[in-house]
Amino acid sequence: MIADPVTAAANRLQALNKALTTKAAIAQTPKELVWTLNKSKLYRYVPVLPKEKRHPVPLLLVFALMNRPYILDLRPGHSFVEYMLNKGYDLYLLDWGVPGPEDKNLKFDDYTLDYMPRAIRKLKAISGVEEFSLLGWCIGAILTTIYAALRGDEGLRNLILLTAPLDFSNKQSLTFARWTDERYFDVDKVLAAFGNMPGEMIDYGAKALKPMENYVGSYVKLWDNIDDPRMVEGWHAMNTWVTDNVPLAGGAFRQLIVDLYRDDKLMRGELVIRGERVDLSRIQANLLTVIAEGDHITPSCQSEPVMSKVSSPDKELFRVRGGHIGIMAGSGASKYTWPHIDGWLGRRSQ
Amino acid sequence: MAEDPTQDAKRLDPMEPWRAARDSYMEAWGKTMVDMVNSEAYAQSTGAMLESYMTVSAPFREAVEKAMLKTLEQMGMPSRADVLSIAERMTNIEMRLDDLDAKLDNIQRLIVTVGAGRRSKAGKAPQPSKKKTMKAKPAKRGKK
Numbered sequence: 001m002i003a004d005p006v007t008a009a010a011n012r013l014q015a016l017n018k019a020l021t022t023k024a025a026i027a028q029t030p031k032e033l034v035w036t037l038n039k040s041k042l043y044r045y046v047p048v049l050p051k052e053k054r055h056p057v058p059l060l061l062v063f064a065l066m067n068r069p070y071i072l073d074l075r076p077g078h079s080f081v082e083y084m085l086n087k088g089y090d091l092y093l094l095d096w097g098v099p100g101p102e103d104k105n106l107k108f109d110d111y112t113l114d115y116m117p118r119a120i121r122k123l124k125a126i127s128g129v130e131e132f133s134l135l136g137w138c139i140g141a142i143l144t145t146i147y148a149a150l151r152g153d154e155g156l157r158n159l160i161l162l163t164a165p166l167d168f169s170n171k172q173s174l175t176f177a178r179w180t181d182e183r184y185f186d187v188d189k190v191l192a193a194f195g196n197m198p199g200e201m202i203d204y205g206a207k208a209l210k211p212m213e214n215y216v217g218s219y220v221k222l223w224d225n226i227d228d229p230r231m232v233e234g235w236h237a238m239n240t241w242v243t244d245n246v247p248l249a250g251g252a253f254r255q256l257i258v259d260l261y262r263d264d265k266l267m268r269g270e271l272v273i274r275g276e277r278v279d280l281s282r283i284q285a286n287l288l289t290v291i292a293e294g295d296h297i298t299p300s301c302q303s304e305p306v307m308s309k310v311s312s313p314d315k316e317l318f319r320v321r322g323g324h325i326g327i328m329a330g331s332g333a334s335k336y337t338w339p340h341i342d343g344w345l346g347r348r349s350q
Numbered sequence: 351m352a353e354d355p356t357q358d359a360k361r362l363d364p365m366e367p368w369r370a371a372r373d374s375y376m377e378a379w380g381k382t383m384v385d386m387v388n389s390e391a392y393a394q395s396t397g398a399m400l401e402s403y404m405t406v407s408a409p410f411r412e413a414v415e416k417a418m419l420k421t422l423e424q425m426g427m428p429s430r431a432d433v434l435s436i437a438e439r440m441t442n443i444e445m446r447l448d449d450l451d452a453k454l455d456n457i458q459r460l461i462v463t464v465g466a467g468r469r470s471k472a473g474k475a476p477q478p479s480k481k482k483t484m485k486a487k488p489a490k491r492g493k494k
Contacts, residue, residue, distance in 0.1 A: 037448060038441045101430070102437035118448050125455045175388050184397025189404050193411065208387055212380035220376070224369070 012226045019222060023244075024237040027070035029081045031093070035122040039097025042119045044126060045081055049088045055349035057157055058090035058127045060120065064139035065111070066202045066248040068241060069095050071329050072137075075237045080328055080338055087342045089349070092123050099249040104195040107251035109274045112146045117154070124155065133158035133345060134285075137328065138298065139256070142166065142266070145306065148283045150276055158348050159285040159312075160341060163324050165298040167305040168264040174299070175209055180257045187257045197253040199245025209296050238329065267305060280309040287315040288344050290327065290337065297324040316344065 035042035047054060061081075063069035072093065073081035084091055094116070099106060123132060132155055136144030141164030148159050171177045179185060190197070207214035218239075225231040248256075265271040271278040287310055291300045300319070307317055320327050320336050327337045386392055422429050428436075 037444055100437065102434040102441075114445070118445075118452075121452055121455075125459075178388070178390065178393045179396060181393060181397075184393050186401065186404075190400070193404055193408065209384075210380065211383045211387065212376060217376060217380070220372075 008227075015226050015229075015232050016223070019232055019236045019239065022236075024075065024233070024240040026075055026237055026240055027073045028076055029073045029079055029085065034092075034126055035119055037115060037118060039099060039103065040115050040119070041095045041097060042122055043093045043095065044123075045085055045091040045093070047090060048085045054088040054090055055346065056090075056129060057131050057133055057349040058092060058123060058129065059084065059133045059135060059345065059349075060092045060094060060123055062094050062116070062134060062136045062140040062144050063096075064137060065096050065143075065252060066139065066197070066199060066246050068244050068246060069093055071241050071325065074241065074329055075233070078234065078237070078329070078334070080333070083334060083338045084342065087346065089345075090127055092119075094119050096246075098246050099196050101195050104191070104250035106249035108143065108146060108255050111143050111252065112150065113274050116143065116147050117151055120154070131155045131157040133160070133349060135160040135162065135341075136164065137162040138165065138324070142256075142260070145266070145280070145283070146271070146273060146278050148285055149278045149280055150273060150282075152283055152285055156285045158288070158345055159283065160288045160290070160345065161303065161306070162290045162328060163292050163295055163298040163303065164289065164306065165260075165302045167267045167302045168260050168262075169267060169305075170299075170301045173301055174261070175296075176205065177261045179205065180261050182262060185257070187254055191250040191254060194247075194250075196247040196250050199247045202248060203242075203245045206297060234331075241329075267309070280306065281311050283310040284312055286348050287312040288341070289315075289317050290341070291317065291319045292322050292324055292327040293319055294322055294326070295324045314348070318344075 030046040031043040032046065033041055034044045061069065061072055063072065073079045076082065081091060081093070096111070096115075120132065124130060134144045134148065134156060136142070136159075141161040144159060145161065145164065145166060148156055152159075168174065168177060180187070194201075218235075222232070222235050225235075259265045259271055263270070266278060266280075269277065269279055287307075289303055289307060291303050292298075293300070304317065307315060318340055320332075320340070322330055322332060322337075327333060419429055
C-alpha cells in the first residue's frame with residue numbers, strides 16, 4: 001500500500017529535523033570513573049564476562065586530543081568498546097576532557113609523562129597486573145608512540161596504532177602541512193589570540209579537506225536515506241560526534257604544527273620531551289599498525305615508516321578499506337577492523 | 351505471490367535519472383574542490399584571510415581586555431588571570447594528591463604482600479617454627 005504522500009513528507013521532515021537539531025544517545029556502555037586529573041578522566045568499562053573468561057592483560061584506549069573519545073562507543077550494537085568487552089577484555093578509556101584557558105600551556109610532554117603514566121599506574125593498581133596494552137588512534141597514536149618510546153619498559157606489552165600520523169616527511173601528500181606552512185600560518189599569532197586552538201577551526205580544517213563530501217554530500221546522503229530508520233540512526237549518532245568539537249591545548253597544537261608537521265622531528269629522532277629524546281627504536285612492545293586505505297587525513301605514508309623504526313620483534317601492518325574514522329566506526333568496522341584487532345590482541349593478552 | 355510494492359516503486363522511480371546526474375555532478379565538483387584546497391594558492395589565501403582577521407581583531411580584543419581588567423579591579427573582583435592562576439594551582443594540588451595516592455597504593459600492596467608472606471610461612475612450614483620455640487625455651491630455663 002502506498003503511504004499518504006502528505007504523511008510521508010511530514011515523517012521525512014520530522015526525521016530530518018531530529019537528525020539535524022538533536023543529539024543522539026551515544027556512549028551508553030556502562031563504565032565507572034576510576035581516576036581524574038585536571039580535565040582528564042580514566043574510565044573502566046564494566047566487564048561483561050566473569051574474571052576467569054577474561055584476558056588477564058587490560059587494554060587502555062587513548063583517543064585524539066581534539067575529538068570526543070565516545071566514537072569508540074558510539075551506540076549499542078555499533079560500539080568497539082561493547083565488542084571488546086564481549087571478547088573478554090578488561091577495558092579502560094582515557095578521556096582527555098576539554099582543555100580550558102588555564103590549560104593553554106599543556107604539551108605532549110604533560111600528556112605523555114604526567115597524565116598517561118599516572119592513569120596507567122591507577123589502571124595497574126585496579127587490575128592488579130603489571131602488564132597492559134595500549135591502543136592509540138590519530139593524535140592518540142602520537143601520544144602512545146611517544147609514551148612507548150619513553151616509558152615502554154613500564155609494563156607495556158602490546159601497542160596498537162590506528163591511523164597514526166607519525167611521519168611528516170612527505171609534504172606533498174599532506175594538505176595540512178601545506179596549510180600550516182610557516183609562510184602562510186603564524187601559529188604563535190593564532191595561539192596568542194585564542195590560547196587553545198578552537199575546536200571549530202580544527203573542525204573546519206578537517207572538513208575542508210573534502211568540502212563537497214562533508215558540507216553537501218553528507219546531507220544529501222541523509223536525505224536520500226531518510227526513510228531508512230537504521231541509516232538515519234547511524235547518521236544521527238555520527239553527526240552528534242562530528243559536531244561535538246574540542247579545542248586543542250595551545251602547547252600541544254604548537255608542537256603538532258612546528259615539531260611534527262613542519263620539522264618532522266619524531267621520525268627523525270629529534271623530538272625532545274621534557275629533556276628526553278624520543279627514540280622510536282626503544283619501542284619493543286608487540287606492535288599492530290592499522291592503516292585506512294582511504295584515509296585523507298592521515299595517508300598511509302604517515303603510518304608505514306614506523307614499522308622499520310621500532311625494535312619490536314613482533315610487529316604487523318594491517319591495511320583495511322575505509323576512511324580515517326570509518327575503519328573503526330563505519331559499517332564495515334565490525335566485520336574487518338574489530339575482529340582483526342581482537343584476533344591479534346587476544347593471542348598476545350594471555 | 352504478491353509483488354513487493356517498494357520494488358515497483360524503485361523500478362518506476364522517476365527521480366532516479368535526476369539522482370544519478372546529481373551524484374555525478376557532485377563527484378566532479380568534489381574532485382575539483384579537493385584539487386583546489388590542495389593547491390598552494392588556497393593555502394596562501396586562507397593564510398592571508400586568517401592574518402587579516404587577526405590584525406583587525408587584535409586591537410579590539412586588547413581594548414576589551416584592558417577595559418574589563420580595569421572594571422574588575424575597581425569592583426574588587428578577581429581578574430581572568432587570577433582565576434586561571436587558581437585553576438593551575440588546583441591542578442598542581444591534584445598532582446600532589448595523585449602522588450600521595452600512588453604512595454598509599456604502594457604501602458597497601460606491601461602490607462598485603464608481607465601479610466600473605468607471613469600467612470604462607472605460617473601455613474606451609476609449621477614444624478620449623480615449633481622447633482624454634484622449643485629451642486628457645488630451654489635457653490630461657492638455663493638462664494634462670
